[in-house]
Amino acid sequence: MSASTVQATAASTRPTQGRPRFARSTTSRGRKSIWLTIIMCVMLVYSLLPLFWLIVNSSKTQESLFSSFGLWFSGDFALFDNIAQVLTYHDGEFVRWLGNTVLYVVVGAGGATFLATLAGYGLAKFDFPGRKGVFAVILGAVAVPGTALAVPTFLMFSEMGLTNTGWSIIIPSLISPFGLYLVWTYASEAIPTEILEAARVDGAGEMRTFFTISMRLLAPGFITVLLFTMVATWNNYFLPLIMLSESTWYPLTVGLNQWNAQASTAGGEAIYNLVITGSLLTIVPIVIAFLFMQRYWQSGLTTGSVK
Amino acid sequence: MSYSTHRRGKRAIALATAAFALGATLVGCSSDAGGRGNADDIEAALQEESTITVWAWAPAVEKIAEAFEEKYPKITVNVENVGTGNDQYTKLQNAIKAGSGAPDVAQIEYYALPQFVLSESLVDLNQYGFGDLEDKFTASTWNSMSMDGKLYGLPQDSGPMAMFYRKDVFDKYGIEIPETWDDYIAAGKTIHEADPNSYITSDTGDAGFTTSMIWQAGGHPYSVDGTNVGINFQDEGSKKWADTWNELVENDLLAPTGSWTDEWFRGLSDGTIATLIIGAWMPGNLEGQAPEGAGDWRVAPMPQYEAGDTATAENGGSGDAVLEQSDNKAVAAAFVKFMNAEEDGTSISIDMGGFPSTTADLQSDEFLNYESDYFGGQQINKVLSEAADNVVEGWQYAPFQVYANSIYADTVGQSYANHSDLNEGLKAWQKAQEKYGAEQGFTITD
């Protein structure tokens, strides 16, 4: 076989071919390469250096923060002290912000992923009037810079009485155009149309088919989108900053920024150590979520469950 | 859009409230032009159950609110920190544009106040007889809150400028405390020549600092009369400052370190930044952020253009205003007064590191005789309080200063970046401001 036949095979082995595909087990091919690992380690250092900085500085007191070398530990190891302070500072507002953030992430990112999956699947697997327009409309609206839309959005939400409520954060978070596209491309690859046809022959409703069959096939795409929307909602800063004027509704990002700004006001207490430790704590749940979701990419995705 | 219906709805509610109160007070009559009231309204309003919202970032405000609630048990005060300075103004501006959502009281820096006055968003407090409080405040802060015979709030804190310096560094290089700017520049050369990593001060260009320095030099770059705005950054005072500061800028004698950054605090801690020309609110920040510098810092009067002069300027500082959107203006005004003009309020503010704007506090023995451990036992407030008396009079900010400051880095900042003549940067800044002013409908005079 020549290269072109390989390519031809690639082109013809589309999902439409109808064979349920099994995720390959990663260990079945190739040998481990030390050189590749070393090259990737360079990238790893690049990615992790700033995080290392974060961990090192989380262990410092406010006093030693600005007087010691930034990339190594110095003075007392105050990490646990700092964590305790973060959690209790100012009547424990950090904990309240954490709760808000979790709420926004669960409702916002969960909802966004669900809506994007539904819509992406619908676009990939159905033909309906107006289908071609959807792409143009979404791309067009996404292309307009969001920061410039902040004032119009604020004025609209203000008219609707939504500003300064959790809804003003959650509703905009429900939309992930990128997630929609991801599921769209993913669904057209991962779900063989024949399976859907078979389900229809069996008399299953479209929604039932979606939840019982398609969702499972979409799992890696769904998980990827969920991860992205989670991180986006978790780190959402600009929108809450505009929409909220009561710290009781703040998410962590706006709260941390407020802590950070506090040092530059007259009489404000400098708590950079808490800002840094708080930031570290903010990243931890994301890491846990990532580790948890990791298995959806790793294990066999749909083995045997399709037919 | 549906603004008109919204407004109508709000007015209906206001009328209903007024009817309900049977004219006993004017509280609630929010949307009526001017929201007229008088000093008696305040006393009556304080006896009714009500709630006000305050937007402030100064840490003392929350404590003051607690004291206020204790004194007037029927009133609830919600203090919200919605962001410092610009972040807060953005929210305030949005709420004003939306027609709802603004607080009853807002902390506003002196330089930003004219912008909110212009949009007719603030209540004239003269109607409550607050004009009589003038004697309680320093002239410079009072003037910052009043315009065209109207009083738009009460001063909360002030920032008369002084020179904070590292005694250890001065001693090491045998530098006397500079009396004039020429001495100061000479000291800058001595320090930098002895140690190329050390500088007399840090300055990468800051609009607030520039305007304050021009203020001290006797410049009046802005002359504002209603919507007539004159801008001249080449008047005698502006030039005097620019020519002097050029010596530092062009000869690379300023630490290239932005204020409030990690590097800045390190420089303040280890003495490689030897002085700061800054507002009197700085001591608390130094103690908190440069703890390693304890014992080494001192404070002295600001250097002068002529030996023997005593001129200073305000740097930073803010006041508290009552918003036109407020449904509870009388109580809001009462809180502003309690916080800034009554001892119960101001003492809390001072305890928490604010530098007072009230003359009684500035002259109290307790305040003046305070010995700061961080400053090696120096009675710093004697120096700072004197500075408050010596602020040059007659300064005005532009009615669009927030915008002007936002484009400072594009113009004057470039002179700093290129180590070139500040006058050129100032001219460019002036031109950009004139263009903006004209676009916004102001009459730009010569």
Next chain:
Amino acid sequence: MTSAQTLSTRPVRRDRRDWTGWTFVGPFMIVFALVFIAPVIYSIYLSFFQDQLVGGNSFVWFDNYAQALGDPKFWDALGRVTLFLVVQVPIMLVLALAAAMAIDSARLHFSGVFRISIFLPYAVPAVVATLMWGFIYGDRFGLVGNINDAFGISIPDPLSNSWILLAIGNIVTWEFVGYNMLIFYAALRVIPTELYEAAELDGAGAFRVIRSIKLPSIKGAVVIATIFSIIGSFQLFNEPNILQTIAPNAISSYFTPNMYAYNLSFAGQQYNYSAAIAIIMGLATMIIAYVVQLSGSRKDA
């Protein structure tokens, strides 16, 4: 092959065109209309007015658009993001693609560690990123300063006028390599095993497999990542806005079109002019995105 355009011209169920699809797309579109379309329409409306601080509101037709097209600051900003786009996006996407391939290749030790580590920067909140990069870029007490002292060299100040764009490019790359890597990785995971088996029978080497199987198969993901990276570059805002606090003179108020629009609106209260600039940028972005998208699907055929 998998690009959206191809999908929309080759519907899977051409024989049964009905409204069923809307049950799936409808909920998304309703919320989308509220959060995206309505503000855009409102902005278009706003862009036809001029609201002065003194003198009030007036209808000015296309004046704001004419002003924007003749505004040197706008073109300066647009030129800067275009340069950024041309240099940074390819570097970032190639790095992301290489990382995804490496992790997917099964030739890597501890691939799970790499996967999460490279993704992590995306999860770092902006306020931390500022503190961190402020420290790293600092040429007095920061890492750059330490390196200079240690090796007696003089790395140019990353926060000076001439290097700032590179400094921002580095931060953006650092943040988004992992993000794009995951997109590519997820796409690589669904390539059917039989393709690899066929290639193995054929005796194809690793690079042949990449060129002939992997790249064509994830083309859809690549096109989408490219489009969104283009949108991201044109809307560049967070990173320069963050760095502005530590490098005020190197980052002007019109450093990128989005920053210009933001400052016009928030510092200058020129909501109308700001809206006009946002709409122009939206149109420009759409056109370029469409071109990329079309060329992506053409090579496909």
